[in-house]
Amino acid sequence: MGKSGKKRRKKRIGYNHLGMFGISLIVLILMLSLMAQSRNLQESLAGYETRAEALSQQIEDEKARTEEIEALKEYMLTDEYTEEAAREKLGLVKENEIIFQEEK
Structure with missing residues (x-):
């Protein structure tokens, strides 16, 4: 009975090592x-x-463009812009102002 008991323990120990190896492999x-x-x-x-980051940069650029457009709109409502446009497009001049033109 001594030998058969040792064989059984060795078998159990062998199965335990094999089981632990299998579990370790699965965990790995x-x-x-x-x-x-x-x-x-x-x-x-x-x-x-x-x-x-790219989208937030696009949003910032769009905000800057919107602010630029708003500033231009406000400028276009001023007398300064009206005067500049009249001088440029219509060729109007102020009193006592001399205009020099190029020869064509």
């Missing part, structure tokens, strides 16, 4: 899979952050 595979997914997610996040 799962960890590698999670690391690959994590890397992919980080790359996606970097792409989204770059896209968000």
Whole structure:
């Protein structure tokens, strides 16, 4: 009975080692899979952050253009603009003003 008991213990110990090796292998595979997914997610996040920065830059540019247009609208309502346009387009002059023209 002494020998058969030792063989059974060795078999149990052998199965225990094999089971532990199998579990360790599965855990290792799962960890590698999670690391690959994590890397992919980080790359996606970097792409989204770059896209968000580009969009916010476009928004800032659009705001600047809008402010420029508003300033131009306000300028066009002033007497200074009216005078400038009349001089330029209609050729009007102020009193006592001399105009020199090129010969064509």
